[in-house]
Amino acid sequence: YALTGARAYQRLWRWTFESDPPSSWYTSITNMAIFGFLYVGICLALGLFLAILLDQKIRGEGLLRPIFLYPMALSFIVTGVAWKWFLDPGLGLEQTLHHFGWTSFHFDWIKNKDFVIYTVVIAGVWQASGFVMAMFLAGLRGIDGEIMKAAQIDGASPLQLYRRIVIPLLRPIFLSA
Template identity: 85%
Template sequence: MSIVAETSITLTPEHDARPGASVRSRLQDALPKLVLAPSFAATIVFVYGFILWTIYLSFTNSKTFPSYAITGPRAYQRLWRWTFESDPPSSICLALGLFLAILLDQKIRGEGMLRPIYLYPMALSFIVTGVAWKWFLDPGLGLEQTLHQWGWTSFHFDWIKNKDFVIYTVVIAGVWQASGFIMAMFLAGLRGIDGEILKAAQIDGATTFQLYRRIVIPLLRPIFLSALIVLAHLAIKSYDLVVALTSGGPGGSAWLPSNFMYEYTFKRNEMAVGSASAVIMLMTITAIIVPYLYSELREKPR
């Protein structure tokens, strides 16, 4: 019995008599932490640290250079006068993407060719999209000039130079670029629905409209939330689209939140107002992402 006991103790890893075994095991445990530590520290400093720094600056009277004296929410009071009406309507992309996905889900002929056509705009940068649509919508170069050459001289389409309609040209370009990707998300969701559920509903007498309204669209709720997050992200980073398409004009009528932040921070030397606008954009995205994460985490235990 003593020999068996000695053998079992010798073979147990905790009692390994080799001198470097404990050091090696400690290094193996610490290696992932050592590798992740620099990136973790950089994320804490350069992401979350700068977010806190921006929030702090939004409550100061910072101009060209940071000011460290707290002056209260004056920048937010000034910012309140400017509304974000120019934010591209995500509902158009959601509706158009869902409509295209439903059409492609009917197993139509040529689906393999149509999907890349719809998805191709998403492969382009916002700069390319903005320049292309600027040429197309320019009255002296694009659609209006072409139709005039064809004999339709009464046609006028000068939205890109009209301060009351220029924002809609940004919407057109943004919807053109994003709708194909949203369509792909919805199409993947439609193809993931169990066909037996749909067949059972059809046997019970459900019409096509009732099928989509009461079964298909409710089952796509996670896709709707994911698509909304993607569209909000695109709206925040669409600064280059506005610059390439309209340069923010005329008179700043095509500004998006990102253009407003850049203009006031780096051109008008109003760092506090620019920081306040950045904080509001962060709060907008947070208001969308937090409910989504809550719903996802709440449903997983079920």
């Protein structure tokens, strides 16, 4: 058997210990770190925000929940193709903005090497934030109402309720989402 992957790792470790790795290796590691931190951070923040919004028993929750969850049902390939169409200057968002009179808008979403990582983060967050929202919403709905009532009777403000009671109770979901 030809272990091509093992040879790649062997070359990687040789670069690390014996000589400098190529600049593309540093670029890859940097992009991976940027994507990882932004993707996880934004998914958690957006998912928690959407879950708190839907937990308020707002009107239209039955319509909003499936809308937020729908992107999660798509495969990564479908999401990639959809975002490629959406970001195409002659077809997607830019063309739509030009159609409505904003002709000065022009941005190379995918062609700009400094911005493409953020475009990928946006597409990934769009797909995953609904799942994170569903997990947080389940956690929020599982919190005993008596704890919240007791804190309100003790004079806790809504911000204190979330900061001192809700967020600590959602810690296991933060770890699994």
